[in-house]
Structure formats: C-alpha cells, structure tokens
Amino acid sequence: MEKTFNPSQIEKACYAHWESNGMFRASGYGEPYCILLPPPNVTGSLHMGHAFQHTVMDALVRYRRMKGDNTLWQCGTDHAGIATQMVVERQLNAEDKTRHDLGREKFIERIWDWKEESGGNITQQMRRLGTSPDWEREVFTMDPNLSKAVQEVFIQLFDEGLIYRGKRLVNWDPALLTAVSDLEVISEEEDGHMWHMRYPLADGSGELVVATTRPETMLGDTAVAVHPDDERYKHLVGKMVKLPITEREIPIIADDYVDPEFGTGCVKITPAHDFNDYEMGKRHQLPMINLFTDTACLNENVPEAYRGLERFEARKRVVEALDTKGLLVQIKPHKLKVPRGDRSGVVIEPYLTDQWYVAVESLAKPAIEAVESGEIRFVPENWNKTYYQWMHNIQDWCISRQLWWGHRIPAWYDENGEVYVGENESAIREKHGLAPDILLKQDNDVLDTWFSSALWPFATMGWPDKTPELETFVPSSVLVTGFDIIFFWVARMIMMTKKFTGNIPFKDIYITGLIRDENGDKMSKSKGNVLDPIDLIDGIELEALVSKRTSGMMQPQLAKKVEKATRKQFPDGIASYGTDALRFTFASLASTSRDINFDMSRVEGYRNFCNKIWNATRFVLMNTEEFDTGKQGGELTLSVFDRWIWSRFQDTLNAFEQHISDYRFDLAAQSLYEFTWNQFCDWYLELSKPILNSDTSSESAKRGTRHTLINVLEHMMRLLHPFMPYITDEIWQKIAPLSTQKSDVISIMLAPFPESSEALKDNQAEADIEWVKSFIVGIRNIRGEMDIAPSKKLDVLLQNLSGADEIRLASTTDYLLSLAKLDSIQVLSKGEEAPASATALVGEMEILIPMAGLIDKDAELARLTKAEDKLEKDVLRTQGKLNNENFVSKAPPAVIDKEKAKLADAQMQLAKVKEQKIAINAL
C-alpha cells in the first residue's frame, strides 16, 4: 500500500464496480426502507447543498441496506419548466433566433436534444459523490409514465371540481411572459418614491390628493377610496373626481381597508393592477381597466400618446404630464417591497388573465392532520410551525404556465370556448359525444413544474397502476430536504399523496440547514464565494478556480473583487481531498441548527482522518498479512487490551446507531472519529506493539492480538462505510480475507452492518486500561512539563500500591515500559526511603521519577505549586457545597456522595502534593 491515501486512484473504479454489479437495487427482502431523492433540475449542477443532502441520504441508505432492509433510493430529475426553457432559449439567442422562429414542436424537440446531451450532468456528479440510488429506476418528470400520472391527476381533480379555470389577477412575469405562483415571487425592500398627486373633484368644488408608488397605473384608476370615518373626506364620499389625463370621472368610495394615517388617507384604486385594489374593486363592483400588454407596455385602453410605452417610461411621462398641469404635489423617497420573479429578476406585474387553479383547501385539511397527528414528523420539530402557518392560510394554487416546455394541460376548447378535459381529443369527443366536424383546440399552457413534483412519491412507483412498489414503498421512510421547498414541494406532496393514495408520502421529514461559507454568508456567484463540491474532491488549480468564479457573472464589475478574494483565500488553489473526506465533513457539520457554515479546515482535517485510517490499515496488514491471525483455528488468548478495544467498539457502535436514528449525523461522525483516532490508533495500536514484538509473549497471545487487530479493523470499516464508502471498500477488499468475516461478498456494501454484542462489553478491561492510560499519561505529563527528552529512558519507582495496583502492574509491566519509554519500574516496599522525585498519582499509587540529573528543583516546585493551587480550589469549592445545609438536605443522595468522593480524592491528592513540596523544598 502507498504511504499516503490517494482517493482519486480508487474512487472511479470502485463506483463502477458497485453500479455495474447492481448493488444499488432494493434487495426485495427485509423491512422496506425508502428515500425519495428530491429530483434536481435537469439543468442543474451539483452544488454544496445537494452534496450535503445527498451525503445524508446516502449514509442512511447504505446503513439500512447493510442492516438488511429492503432499501430503495428512488432517484430522477425534474424537467424544470422555466429553467430548462431558458437554457435552450439562450442557445437560440446566440444563433439570433427565438423559440417562435422554430415553433412549439421544433422547440420542444430541441429541448429534448439538449436534455439527451447535457441533462445527465448532475447525475454524473452524484456518482462522484458515491451516492447509491437505484439508477435503473431513474425517472424524468416528463417520462411517459410520469406524464400519464400527471394527466390522470389533473383530470380527476377537474372532475371533482378541485381544478378550475378563471380570470383573476395573477403574478405575471413580463420577461418570461407567463404567470407564476405566489411562491415564485420574491419581495424585497428597495428604495423607491411616493408620488402625491391632485385629483380634482368633477364638480370643481375642490380636489383630493392621493399618494401612490406607481403613478403610471393612474390611467386605470376606477375609484378613489377613503376611510368611512375619516372626517376630512367623509362628506366627499359618493362624489366624483375627474381623473387627470384620461379625464374619466370616477367615484369616491369609502372602505375600511384604507388607513387614514398612511399617505394622504386617499387611495387611488386600480383594480386590474393591484391585488388589494382588485379585492376592493370586487367589493364595490368597480370596472377593471387593464392597461398593459403581456410585456408590460401600455395598451389601447390608455390615451393615444401613451400607447406602447414601456411601464417605467410610462411612469416618467405620467409624472411629467401631471407636473405640467400642476397636479404633482410632491415626490417623497419611500422604501417599498418590490416583487420580482425568482427566475427572471424583473418586477412582477399583477395582471388579469385566464389561468388554471387548484382549489387547495380541501386537500390541505388532511395534510395538516397528518402532521398534527404525528403520522408525519418534522426533524427538527419546530418546522411544523412553519408548515402549519402556511397551510392554514393557503391560497389556491395557480398551476398554468404560458411556457412550451412542460406537461401540456389536458384541456380542449370548442369554438364557443366550452372547455373539455380528458386524456386526448378522441377520448373527449367520445365522452361528450362531439361530432367530428366540431373543431377542438388544446389549451396552450403547460403545468407548473411543481405540479408533477407533487406526485413524486407515488408517480415514481408506477401509479396509477397498482404496482408492488406502490404497495411496498409508499409511504417512504424519510424525506431529506431543505426548508426552502417546504411549501413548494413538501406540503404539496403531502396533499397529493394523501388525496391519491390515501397514504402519507413519508414518515419523517429531515430538514437540513443551508450551506453557507465559513463567514456565514450565502454562497453566490456575485459574492464569488461558491465552492463546487467536485473541486473539493478533485482539487483545482488557482487559475482555473479564478476563471470559474469570474466567468459568466451577472455583474461583471464584481469580477476583480472576486478574483482578489479568491487569490487571497486559496493562494495555491484547492487541494484534492477526496470524496470520503468531503462526505465526512458534511456529516460532522450536520447538526440541527438552521445554517451550516462550511469550514474548509474541517475538510482538511477529515482528509487527514482518511490518511490515518489508511496508515492504521498499513500497520495492521504489516502485522497480519504474513502471520497467523487465528482464522484457521488455533488457541487465541485475548489480552486485556484486546478485550478493551472490543468493549469500546461496542460503545461506539451503539452510540452511532442511536445518533443515526436521531438524525444526529454530527454526533455519529464524532463518535466514529473519536474511536478510530483516539482509541484504536492512539492506544490500541500502540498497545499491540509490545505483544507483537515481544520475544516472550506466547504464540496464542500474539495470535489473539493479530486476530483482534484485523477483526476490529474489519468491523470498523463496516461501521464507517455509510459515511466513507470508498476508502472503506478499498481497505475492506484487502483485509476481509484475513478476518473472520465471510469473504465471498464482493463489496463491503453488501456486507452486514456490525451487530452489537453485550458479551463483548468488558467493564473490568475498561477499568484496567483506564489505569494503564493514567499511568502512562502521568509520566508523559512530567516529561512534557519538565522538558525531558522523549528519547530519554526513565527509571521509575512506585509506592503506596493497593492489591489491585499490584495485579495490574504485574500484567502490564511490559506495556508500561514500552509506552512510557521506561528502563525500569521498581516497587518501593513499605517504609523504604524514596529519593527526591517528581510525582504523578494513579489513584493513591504514586509514581516517582527521581530528579537526580534530570529535573530542576525549581521547575518541579513550580509544577507542584500549580497542582496545589488547583487542588486547593477544588477542595474549597467542594467543601463549600457540602457545608451548605440546603445542599445536603435537598440534593439527591447520589449527588452528595459524588461530592464527598470528590472531596476525599482532592484532599488525598492535595496532601500528597504538599508532602512532595516539603520534600523537594528540603533538598
């Protein structure tokens, strides 16, 4: 084996081995365990958030698979209507074409071509991460069977009256020329203005001043509203104002909605271009005048001079016109929430159009109950509040999109505008008995991408057919996803799955945090702080990293800054850390807090951890490969160290399984790390050396230790495998044949997860090893603090031994000599004079290191004084507690006993330190 672990050499071959041998398939036996992959956009590439979530899912899936469950990780990609259409439209733009030049059919063909060619990017990247979904079952949301499910659901909901079509005010994206749902609109505070404008009364008796942030919409005003109790305006209600520019007369109405304190207390009402005005317009039966074309330019409903103007140009012109007429009172700076499309970034326009909606209220009810009853559980739990809050105020869902790419709405219209819904034209003709000469035209719209995603839990299992998968894997076990799509996706899956299968879609919802950079900033192209998980795996040269981060920026002026910061943070580029290190990092950062600040130094640390494992393996192989490990029989004598490491392994295994069932991947990772490095490598391997290298230890003892070395390592690999799939399989291939584990299995993936064994717990061995450790640490301590060279072998004396000390000493002397680098250990008999020494305590036993020629008197005094101070503080604090009557009378006896024992121990140690000080002082 190489001296350092080199991940890139093994990963690709290893993955190909797993995939080509069908190891990701559900076994078909055992308890069903299923995870649904949140389908990434087919246009996507793997970002840190994916990498994190996929690590979590893969760890769970590998764990359950090894535990013997019938484990399915259902994967696939999402057709991502807008995103995908935009990608291909950009390509067309580069050829100086638009989608309209191609026409709908050719354009869709072109998207399919693109998908065939480039759509697999993210799934290839997932493979690099070592994920193990069943690729043979991979689906795409536009696959025929998925499309069939979509159509079926649409038709059924329509037939039940839960899908309807209506003319309503919707969020209109004037760049993408489509309606979008409420969730796709991001409102953020921006600097704007408030215009105060005079509206003269029609009878010439005065005027009203209205305040608005959108003066251009005044062309579509159909009323001015005031609060019914507003003394300033009460008397004007019912009168008319003459709307400037258009010279239309519109009424002054009274409505509670108006806040007299805000602005001037007079609100212009534009029902066709504002959601609140729309509602008010309906209350007061006001006319609705639509001012805009679909690109948000003024239409024929405005005076000729304004027709065709783009909305912001129109704003300028309206304000100028009012100003000229002396109707502009003032312009105030004003902060307001501006709604923008999450894809296009342009200001969203409330726009009156015909759209399709899902009436969600009746679907929401059982979905709320599923969480309230505990049938579905959010982890961490507090997310259910967010869920309830949204679900209780849920609005009908606008599902139609004016795009070409997506599931086309299965609705047809005759020439009278009558609507028919069905699977296809002929089915509809038959169902409704329509004569062949009646012309039918299919609706041009497609469905919101999230509509098909909402069916993921059952559509991927073959619904509407009654398949065995549907039976077995609905509900799935756990959904791993981010809080950002609880409304978009999670809630809608619960509603649809309840509705169409009667079942819940999943039992647990594990909500992961958002991956941020090490300063807690969101990773974004414009900040230039994006890390690509593949770069952490493979490494990347500085120049390549810089050009990657600065190319294709939305704001190219930031490129310089990004370049500078990148060069500063990564002067040598990013090293190759390998997949296992990256995965372990994600696991170790996966605590329950909302956000995760990704710290590069952690990846480096876990790369080192991989290397540690690799080298521990080299050591084990070196000592077992050519030797008798007891596999063919022969007597095995297990030393106290052997029994100890097995015992500690049980603790680690139990802790790991508990943490996994709590979704505490950070704690699970920590327990693996601690055992592997601090117990197995730091102590057990060191302790094994004296036995293996000794001329005096018996063959059965050597065999016992070799047996333990290879088998504990083999168990460790299986325990670590869910988090670190590559290195564990690579090592396991080498070591499993030497272990007692069945070696006919072709990958660790298919090996069973270690089973907890109470019989291997050995408290006596653990206590014995604690004694050995504190003996050795005591000596190392003195060495360290007294600056005694590590190479200097010491002679130590012991005194005040108990019977147990003597027994332990007798059985471990060789190890103590070796690990503490001692020449000799000599026990002083009772009353025997001890030379001036530095002292360490193991319980009540004293370890003496004679000072002669080694230790400076003052240094030792200083060390003792430091120890004395600390002990005195301990004694005082503990005494204080025990002297407090309230404590003694009210605290539980166990706590009091503990305090008493602590006091006794501290007093004993303090006495010894004081004695020692006197002795040294006397020199």
Place this chain on the structure above:
RNA sequence: GCGUCUAUAGCUCAGUUGGUUAGAGCGCUACCUUGACAUGGUAGAGGUCCCCUGUUCGAGUCAGGGUAGACGCACCA
C-alpha cells in the same frame, strides 16, 4: 404585524431530563523525523457560556425581560 432560529475558546461548532473541574476539530506555543502515519506524535496555553432579573441546594441548560444577528409569512396605497 405574525412566526421561527441563533449567540459557548482566536475560528467553525457540540454540550441529553438542571448535578464533578464546560468539550471537539482547526489555529496557536514548546518539544520530537521513535519501524503505520509530519496529512504524524507528546505536552501545553486559551472561556465573564451576549446582558439583566428570577426559579432552585445548584443554571451554559429552565422562566421573564433586554441586546445583537439570521430567516419565513403577510403587508400601507
């Protein structure tokens, strides 16, 4: 406005039903190329647990009130 979350070592984070001297990794200091590993070993330094008040024998942990920050939903034209 309604709701959620966060504050612990220089940095990134753990800390269970309140109970020894508050932990880990990284970084830092000193020493060590010892036969698995310098991507290493040994030892060490480093904390007013954001602030205040309360409950309690006992509070990082519980309650109330602040301060600072992050986020979600609904929003006033």
